[in-house]
Amino acid sequence: MTHHLYHAPADCPVCGDDLIVTRKGCRTCGTELAGEFTSCAYCGLETSELDLLRVFLTSRGNLREVEKHLQVSYPTARARLDAVIDKLGFTPTGDAADSQSDPSDPVTGEPAEEPMSPQEQVLARVAAGEISADIAATLLASL
Template identity: 35%
Template sequence: MSRTLPVQCPSCNEVMEISELTCPACDTRVQGHFPAPALLRLSAEQMQFVETFLRCRGNIKEVERDLKISYPTVRSRLNQVIRTLGYPVTQGPEDERMEQVLNALDKGELTFEQAMDWIREENTRE
């Protein structure tokens, strides 16, 4: 059974710190307060996306094929990862609208056909 490092406190949900490191070979221990790496803040789904993105060397077309998702969905997931890591996502108004449409589709607030109509309309404007 594989265990994962807990990153959020089960009591208050704050990000936890690493306070001890142990060498498995000689049992040397180092104690202190070490912040967890930013990547540990990612959810399991986000981490899987990042691994796929890296394996595809950042080629969005390959990520689309590998995960069987659309270009806007790849962009949306990438933006979510960037935000989770604490970086700002610079987007134009059309990017923000695309993300809103994708989120509405994900929540069931829009049908697939409605979302596709909006995407087609946006593509004819370009």
């Protein structure tokens, strides 16, 4: 018989302090261990945050895949990943000043994307709702 495993809370519902694992057991042979065990860093993440990390890792750090999976813009996908990184207590390499001088993506370490062509900029403005398709067609024709 397969038992459903629940995601254990990371914080105490009474005082809000961190919970620790005090008992572990084997469902096959019934062996039990009691004591004070540390939780993993990822145990405090919510299901949606774990899903984001799964997509990020299985796509080998491709934020465009995360963007597609979440159906959000690239900046939103990156902000959500940054929030998970922050929640885990990790410090992303570099900062805003470094990202100006370093052309690589601070999260993936991959080279930054090439600047958008004028045509791509026009299409991005349409996608963002800044201009209509008619205005975009006129702009593209003049390029």
